[in-house]
Amino acid sequence: MRVDQITIKSNLKDYTVNFEDNADFIKNLAQMPNSVFVIDENIWNIYKNTHLSSIPQEKVIVQPVCEDIKNIDTVCAIYEKIMQFAPRKNMTIISFGGGIIQDITGFVASSLYRGVNWIFVPTTLLAQVDSCIGAKTSLNFKHFKNLVGTFYAPKEVYIYPEFLKSLNVQDFYSGVGEMAKLHIMAGKEKAQEFIDALPKIDALDNATLSKMTHNCLNIKKSYIETDEFDTGKRNMLNYGHCFGHAIESATNFAIPHGQAVVLGMILANKVSMDRKILSKDKLKFLEDKILYPILKVSKPVLDENKIVQAMHQDKKNVGNNMALIMLDDNFETSKILDLQENEVKKVLAQLG
Ligand SMILES: NC(=O)c1ccc[n+]([C@@H]2O[C@H](COP(=O)([O-])OP(=O)(O)OC[C@H]3O[C@@H](n4cnc5c(N)ncnc54)[C@H](O)[C@@H]3O)[C@@H](O)[C@H]2O)c1
Ligand SMILES: [Zn+2]
Structure with a gap:
C-alpha cells in the first residue's frame, strides 16, 4: 500500500x-x-x-x-x-x-x-x-x-x-553516508535527529529508514528544485564529494561511493577548521557522533599525489584551481576555489 x-x-x-x-x-x-x-x-x-x-x-x-x-x-x-x-x-x-x-x-x-x-x-x-x-x-x-x-x-x-x-554492510552504510551528509547540511536539529535515529538505522528498522529517507529527499528537493541544472546552490550537495570522488578514483572504486563521501566529509571538515570557519568542538562532535560511527571501511592507503591529481581533474573545477565545499559552525556550506596542494596533503596526513 x-x-x-x-x-x-x-x-x-x-x-x-x-x-x-x-x-x-x-x-x-x-x-x-x-x-x-x-x-x-x-x-x-x-x-x-x-x-x-x-x-x-x-x-x-x-x-x-x-x-x-x-x-x-x-x-x-x-x-x-x-x-x-x-x-x-x-x-x-x-x-x-x-x-x-x-x-x-x-x-x-x-x-x-x-x-x-x-x-x-x-x-x-x-x-x-x-x-x-x-x-x-x-x-x-x-x-x-x-x-x-x-x-x-x-x-x-x-x-x-x-x-x-x-544489502551487504558496505553498500548499506554507503547509503547511510549520503543520509548523514544531507542531515548535516540541513542544520544542527536534523543532524541531531540523525544521531538519535542511528541505533534504529543500524537495526534496519523499516519505519525509521522510511522517515530518514523522507527527510533526505525533502532536503535534496530543496536544492534541486531551485537549481535543477546544477549551476549554483546544487553544487553544495558536493559536500564530502570533492575529496570523496578523488578517493574513489585513487583507490580504483574499491570503496563504495557513500563511504568515500564520509571520508571526504572528515577531510573537508579538517580544511574548514584550518581555515577557521569550523571550530574544533564542532569538528569533534561531527567525527565522534556521526562520521566515524558510520565509517565501515578500513582506512584506505591513499597516495597523496594521486589524490591531488584526481582533485585537479574534478569535472566541477574551474580553470586550474581545486574546489572544495566547506562547512561552518552553523553547518552551512560554502565553496572555495583556491584549495592548495599543501592543505590537501596536510589533512590527508591527519586522517585517523
Ligand atoms: N545519477 C545520480 O544522480 C547518481 C547519484 C549518486 C550516485 N550515482 C551513481 O550510482 C552508482 C552507485 O550506486 P549504488 O551505491 O546505489 O550501488 P550499485 O548500483 O553499484 O549497487 C551496489 C551493489 O549492490 C547490489 N544490489 C543492489 N540492490 C541490492 C539489494 N537490495 N540487495 C542486495 N544487493 C543489491 C548491486 O547488484 C551491486 O552489486 C555509482 O555509479 C554512482 O556514480 C548516480
Ligand atoms: Zn554522492
Whole structure:
C-alpha cells in the first residue's frame, strides 16, 4: 500500500516518489502494457520468486552490475534487447536496482526515441535516499567517471525499504553516508535527529529508514528544485564529494561511493577548521557522533599525489584551481576555489 508521496517539481516534468509498505505496487507495474523491465541481476536472483514473482520473465532484461559496465556499450546492448520487444515511442522502461542501474536505464530512457517513459524502483539505500531524485543520468567514458550524461527524470519512483534487507554492510552504510551528509547540511536539529535515529538505522528498522529517507529527499528537493541544472546552490550537495570522488578514483572504486563521501566529509571538515570557519568542538562532535560511527571501511592507503591529481581533474573545477565545499559552525556550506596542494596533503596526513 502507498503510505506517502513526495512530488518533485522539475523543469523537465514533475514526478512523484511513492513510499510503499508492501509489494503490491510491483503487481501493478507487472501489468503495465507495452513495458519492459531492466533488473539488476542480484535483485532478480534474490527476489524473482518472492517480491518480483508477478513480473513476466519474458519482459525482463537481467543486467549484471559493476562500475565497469556503466558505459555506452551496455547502453547499446540494452537498446538491442529492447528492440526485440517490438517497442514503440509510448513504451515504459521499468528498472529495479541501485545507482548503476539508474544511470544506465535513465540514459537509455532519455535517448531512445528521444525519450520514453521510465519508472525507477531504487533498491540500494544510496539510490533511495539520494540518487533517485535529481534527474541526472551518467555514464563513464574510458577512465573518466560520469563524463557523459543527460538530465532526464523518471515518471515515478517507488521506495520499498524491504529491499534493503539484502544489502551487504558496505553498500548499506554507503547509503547511510549520503543520509548523514544531507542531515548535516540541513542544520544542527536534523543532524541531531540523525544521531538519535542511528541505533534504529543500524537495526534496519523499516519505519525509521522510511522517515530518514523522507527527510533526505525533502532536503535534496530543496536544492534541486531551485537549481535543477546544477549551476549554483546544487553544487553544495558536493559536500564530502570533492575529496570523496578523488578517493574513489585513487583507490580504483574499491570503496563504495557513500563511504568515500564520509571520508571526504572528515577531510573537508579538517580544511574548514584550518581555515577557521569550523571550530574544533564542532569538528569533534561531527567525527565522534556521526562520521566515524558510520565509517565501515578500513582506512584506505591513499597516495597523496594521486589524490591531488584526481582533485585537479574534478569535472566541477574551474580553470586550474581545486574546489572544495566547506562547512561552518552553523553547518552551512560554502565553496572555495583556491584549495592548495599543501592543505590537501596536510589533512590527508591527519586522517585517523
Ligand atoms: N545519477 C545520480 O544522480 C547518481 C547519484 C549518486 C550516485 N550515482 C551513481 O550510482 C552508482 C552507485 O550506486 P549504488 O551505491 O546505489 O550501488 P550499485 O548500483 O553499484 O549497487 C551496489 C551493489 O549492490 C547490489 N544490489 C543492489 N540492490 C541490492 C539489494 N537490495 N540487495 C542486495 N544487493 C543489491 C548491486 O547488484 C551491486 O552489486 C555509482 O555509479 C554512482 O556514480 C548516480
Ligand atoms: Zn554522492
